[in-house]
Amino acid sequence: MNEIIKGMSAHRSIRAYQSENVTKEQIQMITNAARWASTSNHVQAYSILSIQSKQTKQTLAELTGGQKWVEECPVFFVLCADYTRQRYASEKHGVSFDVGGAEQLLVAAVDVALVAQNMLLAAESINLGGVMIGGIRNQPKEVSELLGLPDYVFPVMGLAIGAPGQDITQKPRLPEQAVVHEEVYNTSQQELIDTYDAEIEGYYLERTNGNRSSTWTELMAQYTSVRKRAHMDHFLKEKGFLQSEKGENEMNRFTGIGDIYCVGRNYAEHAKELGNDVPKQPLLFTKPRSSLALADGQQLAFPHNKGSIHYEIELVLKIDRDVNQEDKLVDVVSEVALGLDLTLREVQDTLKKKGHPWLRAKGFPNAAVLTPFFAFTGEEACQTIPFQLQKNGELVQEGYTSQMIFSLSALFEEVKREFGLRKGDLLFTGTPKGVGELKQGDHFSLYFNHEEKGSFTVSE
Ligand SMILES: Cc1cc2nc3c(=O)[nH]c(=O)nc-3n(C[C@H](O)[C@H](O)[C@H](O)COP(=O)(O)O)c2cc1C
Structure with a gap:
């Protein structure tokens, strides 16, 4: 067996360290080894944060669930998936940037894993030891804030390194035949696993002086x-990964959605805040289906180059089946959602002055953001339930359907009579006061009865 394979085969995770420091040269040897890992498409979609500050290690130890070796190791690395350099490349060459699929997530996570393994092997080859820390994903948001990780960067794992301060036996691995398959997949592994169970049980009994007895299964x-x-x-x-793609997730979710009816100025206080008269009959307009977007935590892009964009939270009714003139609201609505009716405000003002339709101001992509649908408990029950919009954690809009000028039923009746309603049609029912401007980087959460039903972030 050569030295490299011997070193690899001698691995055990080390969670206790001698007090001596890991030198600058040693750290450099380890991080250099990382840089030579294979990388899919040469993306090198990772970053290594090298941390020696006692305070930061202490906080990270807490954030990883109280793992004291994170605090006690001389050097702790946080290994991140990182597409910021690809983002720069896209900007530099004026092309679109999309790392929102599962594939890109896998590519970056694999890159990080390869880097991590190179680092640990390099450390072990110079008589250091260490342990990888998946606990870094216990509170990833807090870790991100602590370390200033931007969008398109997230912590995949940590790596604690130091001179070994413990001598432990190796943890037995699954038998070779259970993980290495000759030519085709071997589905009959049960016996091998049962044998391994006994081996692992023995390992834990020995390691804990008989205190712990667990089998692998x-x-x-x-x-x-x-x-x-x-x-x-x-x-x-939130970090820009796992984005649903229009025409795929999003449209699957919206398959079966028909016409989208909306009503303007249906809350007196809102009409007042925009300096509009309270209407005598519902002020109805529609949005195209292509303006729908799902508030499932993803980032959404908006046409900021066309002036200010205002948000308006609304309760949205979904029509269950084709509606007859004698049907009442209660017969055909079993699900609702919260929606944001977004408006290009200056564009709308100009259109209004010219007496033109509002489509350009109200129908752009992502102008109708919807949470997933949830059960509708009836018009009366709904009246006392608050629906709310939070922007960056602050309450900006709150409404009750009892404050509407035209009730849910009145709107339903009007649209039914004037246009007819069919299965899958949506009815945005108007917004309470508190509308405001949506800016790049803002995070919005939509609440019904104090329960978050959906959220999204405005992409930068
Ligand atoms: C991605 C990854 C995440 C891990 N996370 C932790 C962790 O948070 N805490 C810990 O003590 N060990 C962690 N480990 C170490 C494993 O528990 C360890 O590798 C496994 O039990 C096998 O033991 P050995 O490395 O000593 O052979 C992690 C290992 C990997 C590969």
Whole structure:
């Protein structure tokens, strides 16, 4: 066995360290080894943050769930997936930038894993030891804030490194035949795994002087019994990853959506704040289906070059089936959503002056943001339930349907009579006071009865 393979095969994670420092030269050797890892498409979609500050390590130890080796190791690396350089490249060459798919996420995460393994092997080859820390994803948002990670960068794992201060036995691995398959996949592994169970049980008994007795399958069954770190989906979306693509996720979600009816000035206080008269009959307009976007935590882009864009939160009714003239609201609406009716305000003012339709001001892509649908408990029950919009954590709009000029039923009846309503049609029912401007980087959350129903971030 050559020295490299011998070194690799001697690995064990080290979680206790001698007090001596890891030298600058050693750190450089480790980070240099990282840079030579293979990388898909040469993207090198990673960044290494090298941390020696006691204070930062202490905070990171807390954020990783109280792992004391994070605090005690002489040097802690935070290894991040990072597409900021690709973003710069796209800007430099004037092309679009899309890393929102699962593939790009995999590519960057794989890059980080390869880098991490190179680093740990390099450290072990110079008689240091260490352990990778997935706990860095326990509170990724806080880690991001602490380390100033921008969009398109997120922590994948940590790596604690130091001179070993413990001598531990190696953890047995799955038998070779269980993980290495000859030519085709071998589905009959149960016996091998049962044997491995006994081996792992023995390992833990020995390591803990008989205090811990767990088999491998017991641990794995526990590991996969619930979805781990469920917050990661939302966090990754906020960082610009896992974006739903129009025509795919989004349109699947919106498949079956028909016409989108909206009403203006349906709350007296809102009509007043914009200096408009309270209308005598519902002021109806429509939006195209292409303006729909899902508030599922993703980033959304808007045409900021066309003037200010105003947000208006609304309760949105979804029509269950084709409606007959004798149908009442209660017969055909079982689900609602919260929506944001977005308006290019100056464009609308100009259109109004000219007496032109509002489509250009109200129908641009992402001008109708919708949360996922949820159960409608009836018009009366709805009246006392607040719906709210938070911008960057601050409440900016709050309304009750009881404050409407034209009730949900009145709007429903009007649209039914004037245009007819069909399965999948949506009815945006107007916004309470408090409308304001949406700016790049703003984060919006939509609440119904104090429960968050959806959110999105305005892309920069
Ligand atoms: C991506 C990744 C994340 C890990 N996260 C942690 C962690 O948060 N805390 C920890 O003590 N060990 C962590 N480990 C170390 C594993 O527990 C360890 O590698 C595994 O149990 C096998 O033990 P060994 O490395 O000593 O052979 C992590 C390992 C990997 C590869």
